[in-house]
Amino acid sequence: MGILEVKDVGKRFGGLQALSDVNLSVRENTCHAIIGPNGAGKSTLLNCLVGKLIPDTGSVMFDGQSVLGRSPHEINQMGISRVFQTPEIFGDLSVMENILISLFAKRDGAFRMHAFESVADERGLQEEAERMLDEVNMLDKRQMHAASLSRGDKRRLEMAMCLVQKPKLLLLDEPTAGMARADTNNTIELLKEIKEKRNITIAIIEHDMHVVFSLADRITVLAQGTPLVEDVPQKIKGHPKVKEAYLGEAA
């Protein structure tokens, strides 16, 4: 039994069957990669996990509870954090504030009326946020407006916002897209360390095979909304069906 159990999930957009019969089981403290060509339905699948979309059929269980019908903030409070394909950050706020908001959400829940306390007084959270920024090498940028960061930095910030919440399950949608090679390698190191030391389960969508094979314990290949194969990385590498999915009919 995995921490995340996706059963027979299907999702239709008008005439397009974006997902059909998706079954996926992610075991605790592993890194599960989901790969597949553009438009395969990878992001749509993540959307079904975090309450952005409600699947037409099937069930999604996290940690023994169904996530279907819950709103995004409730699902996050259950322990799922997500990094989006296009960075979603608080652009008008400083880098530091972005991290602090995550920490407040983790500590105080979905809503708390703390209108007379001062953010500056939260020494504990401030230090925690600084440690997190240090870990992603962004401490020197903590006073910048998040909107003025480079694309790669926005991604790292979003990842830091998720990590600082110590989620049980971290969902990453192409976390290294738009990053320089060095940053990609740093990200790989960071994620490796997270997996090994912090009991965070990771589900990652990624086109960069270097990243996938550095991190994944298992890989699911998705094509046209259905999982083709699921296996350990070594077996996926030379799998004929995978080649076919990626290279299309030409193979």
Next chain:
Amino acid sequence: MSDQSQTTGTIAPKAASRPGASGAAGRSRGTLGLAGKDFRLLLLVVALTMLAPFILNPFPQTSGLAQFNAGYPDLMQRFVIYGIFAIGFNILFGLTGYLSFGHAAFLGVGSYAAVWMFKLVGMNVLPAILLSVLCAGLFALLIGYITLRRSGIYFSILTLAFAQMCFALAYSVLTPLTGGETGLQLALDDPRILGTSQTASGNIPVPSLFGLEMRESVDLFVGGWAFTFNAGYYFCAIVLLLSFYTAIRIFRSPFGMMLRAIKSNQQRMRYTGLNPKPYALAAFVISGMYAGLAGGLMASMDPLAGAERMFWTASGEVVLMTILGGAGTLIGPVLGAGLIKYMENILSKINSDILHGWFAFMPDGLEDFVITVIYPFIGKGWHLTLGLMFMAVVIFLPGGLVEAGQRISRAVRGKKGHDTTDSKSEHAE
């Protein structure tokens, strides 16, 4: 905006070498729970409000410029009351970005509540104002709950529709409660169970704070100058200071940060485990309570209330004040309110005779020409000036008067040698 972030970027490494020692998030608490900079801002507002009778009367009574004096009680009261209104509006609009076009409804509710308190209970302004705030808050809870189901333009339209509905109700259907067209006024036979229905001399009693009548004034004559110190004004000014202080605390609180997060990215908020709705609703109710407070103060200065206080132009006015002064800044709304009320009362009084007086030194043809050019912008045409100013601000100074001040001070400091420490992001000034 972008040049600010540039500066921030260049100084950041220096700050990072001493973690936790500086920066917006690292500022430590000082007097009254405020960081040094915020405390200085509060002191500035204390000075401005307490010395207003002097500051607003710079010209001797006999000078030709005396008509630009604004230091009379009636107008000073309006400055601070609208300042309170705008401070509250800014907590909603400036922080969350939800643009309400119906806040005058809460102002009206506050006024009616206060007048009813004067009619039924007594002339003390304190309980009247408390009831104003309470009623406006409850009313805002109801309206906010409904209107916040939508955002953007739909939210604005919904609030506008609600306020116009309230206006229509107050104007006609609810006449027994609101006095309809004539408005709600005090009468000699009001019960006033904790006070007297009429004074010994047979008049309607006036609003007071434990016996201190709001209309009481002391005049001070120095040379050609006359300064008036009015009890009502000082009462309002103290309420403004409390309101302003509360606003600073809200701006610097985790709650205030969440409100800015709403404006910035609600999607990210939800996926971070936060529910934006109750935060937005809380901001809506708080700003409604500020509006109710302003309405209660208005009734306390002049104990009557009319439906026109709820009219949509009144809602639009507070939007103008906030944007003109600088939405999302602390002091901006107060400045904006002051500027608009000043223009409304001073600019509108200049007539063509006065203009002829000023330009009498010019040759006749030129004089007539200059006056023809200026005339549309003064007197009843002051709205034209306001409109042009508003357009100029929105286009060239999106940060309003506060941004203008920042640019000037940066230019001045720039000349003195490059500034080093203060250039961090000043978005929440």
